[in-house]
Amino acid sequence: EVQLLESGGDLVHPGGSLRLACSASGFDFNNYPMSWVRQAPGKGPEWIALISGSGGRTDYADSVKGRFTVSRDNSKNTLYLQMDSLRVEDTAMYYCAKDWGISAPFDYWGQGTLVSVSS
């Protein structure tokens, strides 16, 4: 059974940093791209970052480019999101999502971890 479990969400001040983690199990983690998708309160989902199975390719939404960094440790079956220079508008539930391939949908999602940015 595929399981994705996010952690690391917290309340942080504007300008601060946070590192999210997503622990994966139930599938060959290193064979699949992974994404981070966030959802602000009352809004639709927003894709923000993608990393290839090997970790050699990453893509970012313009809203986080230069501030967030996605990475993975395939030996630990774990996906990460380093979030720097956080803004109030980054407040959202952050989900990791399994991506089953090029131009594919997100077939599994974690339960999410909440990031709140406030002074």
Next chain:
Amino acid sequence: DVHMTQSPSSLSASVGDRVTITCRASETIDMYLNWYQQKPGKAPKLLIYHISSLQTGVPSRFSGSGSGTDFTLTISSLHPDDFATYYCQQSFFIPRTFGRGTRVEIK
């Protein structure tokens, strides 16, 4: 970025009703249109991928259709478990973009 426009933004329906939700992409996205269902406090769940393919375990009352830029999600006979918010999403371009959602409420 490809903009996804869903309509309606919300609808009220009764158990047993046929429900149709539309999604329009701002440019052609080939077959790479997906639909998700989200219930309050939960993560989105994949229902339909590549316009019309049902994800494993999704009831056959859900169906998808369309081509190019115009797509439709249909629930043939609404069940109590179907009251939720539905999102379309394109996976052809980066950034992957979602519609703003259609909330299906009980009449």
